[in-house]
Amino acid sequence: MSDPYHVLISKLRQSIDDKRIITDPTLTLAYGTDASFYRLIPKLILQLANLDEVVLVIKACYELAIPVTFRAAGTSLSGQALSDSVLIMLTSDWRQHKVLNNGEQIWLQPGIIGAEANKILAPYQRKIGPDPASINTCKIGGIAANNSSGMCCGTAQNSYQTLAGMTVVLADGTVLNTLDSYSVAQFKISHKDMLKDLTKLAQACKDNTALADKIRHKYRLKNTTGYSLNSLTDYSDPIEVLQHLFIGSEGTLGFIADVTYNTVIDHSFKATGLYLFADIEQTCLAVSELANTSVAAVELMDNRALSSVANKPGMPDFITQLTAENNTEAAALLVEIHAESEADLNQQVIQINTLIDELNPTEAVEFSTDTKVYNQLWAIRKELFPAVGAVREVGTTVIIEDVAFPIEQLAPAVRDLEVLFKKYHYDEAIIFGHALAGNLHFVFTQAFETEEEINRYSGFMDDVAQLVAVDYQGSLKAEHGTGRNMAPYVELEWGSEGYALMQDIKRIFDKTGILNPGVILNDNKDSHITDLKVMPAADELIDKCIECGFCEPVCPSRELSLTPRQRNTVYREISRLQRSQEEPARLAELEKSFKYLGIDTCAATGLCAERCPVDINTGDLIRKLRQQHSPIANVIARWSSDHFAGLTSATQAGLTVANGVHSVLGTKAMRTVTKATHKLSGGAVPLWTPSMPKAAGKVKRLASPSDGLSLAHKKVVYFPSCAARNMGTAKNAMDNRPLADVTQAVLQKAGIEVIMPGKLSEKCCGMPYKSKGFVDTALSKSQQLEAALWEASEQGKLPVLMDTSPCASTSIELMTKDIAIYEPFRFVAEFVMDHVNITPQAEPIMLHVTCTSRKQGLAGVMEKVSRACATEVIIPDDIQCCGFAGDKGFTTPELNASALSPLARQVPSNCSEGYSNSRTCEIGLSEHSGIEYRSILYLVDKVSEKRDA
Structure with a gap:
């Protein structure tokens, strides 16, 4: 690392925690990855927690002339969030928000995810204007910095149009809050020359009639190519010009520290329909007609796009038949209507239906307000990008380009794009997009491993740029941002005058060129084919990963070590180095780091697969690697499976001893001793906490309501989980009864007879083995339990209750017989x-x-049951999984602590109870919340009474 970086690090260490100053090669590779098809590895990554730290870093980098790049969620597709210098990332501290003016405005820090902002606004029936496809992952900082739009946003509700104000940090470290009169007044004094230059620039632009007209024409369309030149024609106040230039500036003009949006109505009434037309001309004619109506969204899908999802479940029959009929001409429109009332919606449906009928669609799914139909139709659109990614060859990446044409020229533009696909042999390419805005996406696969492939891509992009920017006077980037990908073509689209304006803007804001160099403006005309990301084969379980980052918000280890995307990135590099046998020292370092960062700290919950566009469960890879890394553990696993009853007794004995020692030493001393023991053992000895349970004791079958009665129609097979059989309550629990007793008490009140399978101490669902990668042992235990449950349930006639969600989920996944298995809430x-x-x-x-309940789709059921038992139910934000992960809460407690770090501050002062459906999770939740968590069955028992016959 060169001297300026050493100087920078020395300076920053005086104010910033060393853990957030990252130079570790594994982490710089992993954290430096974004969703684009470029790869740059930062020399230094800084995780900054507040505005003062951002100012400190920017000032230091300014003084040392060190380039700096800002990163939000890293879902950007054009290479604008990469750096080979300093990469600034935000900690979870940047998540504050304020709802203003009864929801008509919202103040947001850049770390808030877009969907979270809409959740905050939902009670006011408002939302933010931008609605990018990545809204469940991308963050406000990135949404504003890229001027992201989306399916319903169009050009009227993007960040540029809905901006009320912002706080920014300039290249010299100056902070400006455009909504604070004092800040603005001070800025007008300190930066009068900058504001004077912006005023001159805006006036010169307005005086150049031809250029001003061109700018207005370009922004009729969606356009994120280059800087927001419309700010120069739309505004005269230099502060307004400044803040609107920041929108879409991709971190090249400064750091966006907060944004205040004017919100838009979130309509309660919606209807969606799908319409197939004979050819692209008729489809685009329909788009032109619909553009004159009040429809909210019109999504175009060409025939190849429809064919790519024809085999997906739930598709309308006419889509399934398209491929069989080899109809290469047909295209479809997905149309959505919004309204503030049911009457208004019905009126719109009648009007739009009349218009569409006149355009002669060949097939249709008529407008529906049914949520199921809505989800099915939008699934078609949302499956298009994954459909290409899922069938691509190993070693290729998926590229999604993003252009806009004048609507009246949409049909010939699509035809011309298809000609280019054929010319360059992108036979798998599909076209879809936000047709109301003339915004088309085309998706294709590309390898970058040979010069021939790179040249193919380069030639294709040259022709696309000519077609879009020159022949059709369209936008080369409609909503994905210029980045490195389109930087060489900015001048082609805007001409020499427009390009000169952008160069002036960059100089006014960033005289030394330290802010995200190479992005938007780049003197290297080959920047779009430089620093390309290779996607080598690693393991079939993750080879389809497109590194989009959609998985990251639900990963419990995201604040501790690596996310699924980052695990896949590092493992790909390890696999590449193992095959090439180059850089052995680097390989050894990566393998050593990955053991903890990748393998040990992965919860392996599989929540990542729920968010992944191509259904990758990185947890499957980690379980596989765990098994490979410890061959002796396989032997131990099989032995423990064969001696499960003895292991259960030993566990209970250990819990009894721990509880006895706790009684003697007291909590403080017990914590100190066990923490030291855990550390000295390298995590082999579990970490004790005050929430550690006592031994549960032997499971007793309580008196059944059917004793002496005939209630054969109300029976249940109850299987107490290993956790419930071993772990009782904590020492100072509100209710000291073991879970098995409480469960039976609830069943008694409901008049349900309890049946238990025999030899309980030998039985296990297999989950503890599965989570560690011992698949064969897990299957063996599952089959053993399945046989017992099949017999006890009278060959599947009776339901089976498992008192913890992970056991129920594992059994549903592994068992093959038709047994109805329930966790407590359901x-x-x-x-x-x-x-x-x-x-x-x-x-x-x-x-x-x-997490197992989320995967089973039980969140709604859990909330319903909880609200029946308590008048106020708090579901904390930003916790998708507790990270306890079986026994990792004992052996790797930092994972549990990190995953639950947002919990304690969300517990109201008048709340002392928490509920869930997993005994081990409840231990970690109790430890990190400050209140006692226990099974929902305790609450049901507490608030219920037997109903009189």
Whole structure:
């Protein structure tokens, strides 16, 4: 590392925690990855927690002439969030927000995810204007810096049009809050020359009639190519010009520290329909006609796009038949209508239907307000990008380009794009997009491993640029940002005068050129084919990963070590180096780091697969690697499986001893001793906490309501999980009864007879083995339990209740017989609530939705049951998984602590109870919340009474 970086690090260490100053090669590779098809590895990554730190870093980099790049979520596609110098990332501290003017405005820090902003605004029936496809992952900083739009946003509701104000940090470290009169007044004094230059620039632009007209024409369309030149024609106040130039500036003019948006209406009434037309001309004619109506969204999909998803479940029959009929001409429109009332919606449906009928669609799914139909139709559109990614050859990447044409020229433009696909042999390419804005995406696969492939891509992009920017006077980037990808073509689109304006803008804001150099403006005309990312084969479990980052918000280790995207990136590089046998020292370092960062700290919950466009479960890879890394562990696993009853007894004995020692030493001394022991053992000895349970004791079958009665129609097979059989309550629990007793008490009240399988101490669902990668042992235990449950349930006639969600989820996944398996919440909802009297308690409760419950789609059921039992239920934000992950809360407690770091501050002062459906998760939740978490069955038992016959 060169001297300026040493000087920078020395200066920053005086004010910033050393853990957030990152030079480790594994982490710089992993954290430096974004969703684009470029690769740059930062020399230094800084995770900054507040505005003062940002100012400190920018000033230091300015003084040392060190380039700096800002990163939000890293979902950008054009290479604008990469650096080979200093990369600034935001910690989770940048998530504050304020709703203003009864929801008509919202103040947001840049770390808030777009979908979270809409969740905050939902009670006001408002939302932010931008609605990018990545809204569940991308953050406000990136949304504003890229002027992201989306399916319904168009050009009227993007960040540029809905901006109310912002706080920015300039290249010299100056902070400007455009909504603070004092800040603005001070800035006008300190930066009068800058504002004078911007005023001159805006006036000169307005005086150049031809250029001003061109700018207005270009922004009729979606346009994110270059800087927001429309700010020079739309505004005269230099502060307004400045803040609107920041929109879409991709970090090249300064840092966006917060944004205040004017929000838009989130309509309650929506209808969606799908219409197929004979050819692209008729389809685009329909777009032109619909553009004159009040429709909210019109998504175009060409025939190849439709064919790519024809085999997906739930597709309309006419899409399935397209490929068989080899109809290469047909195209479809997905149309959505919004309204503020049902009557208004119905009126719009009649009007739009009349218009569409006149355009002679060949097939249709008529407008529907049914949520199921809505989800099915939008699934078609959302599956298009993944469909290409899923079938691509190993070693290729998926590229999605993003252009805009005048609507009246949409049909010939599509035809001309298809000609280019054929010319360059992109036979898999598909076209879809936001047709109302003339915005088309085309997706294709590309390898960058040979000069021939790079030249093919380069020639194709040259022809695309000529076609879009010159022949059709369109936008080369409509919503994905210029980045490095389109920087060589900015002058082609804007001409020499427009390009000169952009160069002036860059000089006014960034005289030394330290801010994200090479992005938007780049003297290297080959920047779009420089620093290309190769995607080598690593393992079939992750080879389809496109490194989009959609998985990251749900990963419990995202603040501790690596996310699924980052794990895949590092493992790809390890695999490449293992095959090439080059850089052995670097390979050894990566392998050593990956052991902890990649393998040990992965919760392997599989939540990443729920968000992944191509259904990758990185946890499957990690489980596989865990098995490979410890061959002796396979032997131990098999032995423990064969001696499970003895292991259960030993576990209970250990818990009894720990509880006894705790009673003697006291909590403080116990913490100190066990923390030291855990550390000295390298994590082999579990970490004790005050939430550690006592031994549960032997499971007792309580008196059944059917004893002496005939209630054969109300029976359940109850399987107490290993966790419930081993782990009782914590020492100072509100209710000291073991979970098995409480479960049976609830069933008694509901008049349900309990049946338990025999030899309980030998039985296990297999989850502890599966999570560690011992698949064969897991299957063996699962089959053993399945046989017992099949017999106990009278060959599947009776439902089976498992008292913890992970066990139920694993059994549903692994068992093959037709057995109805329930975790507590769903069982209570379906079999208990209608047969007992429930009086909801006034005291608030916390509810934790476990990752296994999320995967089973039970979040709604869990909330419903909880709200029946308590008048106030708090579901904390930003916790998708507790990170306890079986036994990792004991052996790798930092994972649990990191995943639950947002929890304690969300617990109200008048709340002392939390509920869930996993005994181990509840231990970690109790430890990191400051209140006691336990099974929902405790609450159901507390607030329910037996109903009189």
